[in-house]
Amino acid sequence: MPSSDVFRPAKPETVFDRDAEWNALVAFACDDRPGAGLGVVTGRLRQGKTYLLEALAGALGGFCFGAQQAARAESLRRLGDELARHTGSGPARGTGWEEAVEAVLALGDRRAVPVVLDEFPELVRQSPELPSVIHTAYRRLRDTGRDNRTRLLLSGSSLPVMHRLFGAASPLRGLADLELTLRPLDFRQAARFWGIDHPRLALLVHAVVGGTPAYRRYAGDDAPGGPDDFDAWVCRTVLNPGTPLFLEAHHLMQEETDHWDRALCHSALAAIASGCRTQGEIAERLGTPLTDASHCLTLLRSSGLLYGEPDAFRPNLVRLRIAEPLLAFEHGSVWPHRQALEQQDAGEVWRRARPVFDSAVAGPHFARICREWALDFADPAVFGGHPASAAHGSLPDPERRAGRDVEAEVVVRGRADGRLAPLLSVGVARWDEVMDTPHLEHLRHLLGLLAARGEDVTRTRPACYSGVGFTPALRAAEADGQVVLVDPDRLYRGR
Known part of the structure; x- marks a missing residue:
């Protein structure tokens, strides 16, 4: 059992909620038993994984490397430079992942320390050998009996890739001591996060932005001042081309669907938002073969953007629902008015879209x-x-x-x-x-x-x-x- 004398840092005040997640990460990172540990942190984009992991590394003197879309050589060079700054030594001279992983694991030779490789799938995209390299390094540590206590945390937002990297056919399968998923804030947490104490207003705001923490920053930290301010808030945030929220649904689809047919994915979401619930209904609405619709829907489900809900009385009947409220808001009420938003006053466009929002978006969201x-x-x-x-x-x-x-x-x-x-x-x-x-x-x-x-x-x-x-x-x-x-x-x- 881990020693009870090990220092366990309190969650920083800047981290909202996430008490259970913080406690799980701290327990993993502060486990002083011999042997390197491996943790996996997943969750859709914008849920605060990076913020939480950086806070953990900062509280415990750990190391955090954020991967980017970059060539293999650039990623290795960046990792070496950041590792050198962290240790105060000269830049690592290795040219491959074997040397880089060895240098990262060496951080835990003296004490238990968290080491974060954030957005791990971006590294694997350019270096498919990396999971095997990590597996070999862990096996070597175990075989040599080296007293290493690195607590390596691999984080990623691409759910299909993360599932594949730690699936049955992966060399990393079975290595993880911790598997943690950061989910959106629930509707009560989200109301507190936005500072809304009016229940009906909180429901309306949640029907637009859900429980994704980053969206308050994307809205310029602008929360509606009261129930009568909701329509104006929608116009000055999510329908305002000057805010990141305006194109967030588009960017979310780009990042999650990668190189798939995004037009078909958008149309599938619009069909679901309009009331189509089964694969057959969606394929008929799109005028596309059932196989094409099925591939698209499978992609959206594996990315966490859709989920299937079996009927409570007829389990073989599965209804598809949009998981991300912002996508339901976009495709249920805004999608037909996108071009008008570029040319007309947002208030006028929203007056036309609001009845559809109430029936096709807010109503189903309330039931959820x-x-x-x-x-x-x-x-x-x-x-x-x-x-x-x-x-x-x-x-x-x-x-x-x-x-x-x-x-x-x-x-x-x-x-x-x-x-x-x-x-x-x-x-x-x-x-x-x-x-x-x-x-x-x-x-x-x-x-x-x-x-x-x-x-x-x-x-x-x-x-x-x-x-x-x-x-x-x-x-x-x-x-x-x-x-x-x-x-x-x-x-x-x-x-």
Whole structure:
């Protein structure tokens, strides 16, 4: 076990949240047991990986090298120069990665020390032999019994490449002592990060920029001053050609999709934002063969820009959803107006786009946040058990015409324990609709359909999620224990 006497630095005040991630990195970096360690840090672009790793290296006197898109010789030269500045010695004279890796690992010959190679895939792009070189160096350390305590951290934003570099066929497979993923801030963390204490405004802002920390800086540290400032904030930030946010969705696609057909990827995202959810629907909307659409969607999923959500009642039905809110905002409401934004006043363009944003972007995003709340923040007593999943669910209704399913945006299931997961709750989510007793009747009808299919619904609790409130009649039903009601205030402050 690591010694409890080892100095463990507190997280710098400049690092927002990320307590669990900081503690995991510090535990790895300060582990004083003999033997070199290897850690892997992944996460999509703009999540703060570099900032966190630089803070770790600074707090512990470690070394951090940020790779760039560069030729092999230039990367080796930069690494040698930065290593020389760090150690106070002359520049390394080696010409290959064998010498460079040996010099990097030598930093841990006297003490446990973090050594960061940030954006590792950029190094491997020009030097495919690098993973094998690192594997050989670690094996040599182990075979010689050298007392080396380097804590090497390899970081990367390209998720497909990182998965491949540490996959089954990689020489680095099995070497990692730490595997850490930095995810976007959750919706509550994001509200605190932006300094927003109005729940509905926080939801609107999250529907635009999500939980990516870098986007506040990209917006010039400009947060909306209140609910009435949201439209003006959109115009002066994400729709303003003078801010980095204006073209961020375009740059994000360029960086994540590399050399693939970006036009097809943009069109696929626009199709999903418009309501297409399956590969077949997307291919039909694009007018492209299913194989081409499938390749494009696989790329977007492997990059972390899309994810598939199995239907809560029909698991074989998988709905595709856009993972990055900024991309959903771009392709759901701004995409048709891109050319106009170059020529017209942003306020006028946004007035035309705002209704589409409310229905096609904010509405689905609200349902997504409700599912997150049910899974991660709701007290187990709310649903009578510990939620294990929260998903969208739909069933065909024999009383309706073909193609019209009965839907519930928030279906909560408990832990399975090898059996069919218990159905804890079915709920509907309406962003811009005051909810009334007909919504409760809708849920009761759905529960009847589920019971007819053999689902145990005796303990299933109906739930209504509204962005604008509930009628007195529905509040009375809540008081009688007939329904769970959740509004933005409860999403952000309650359980």
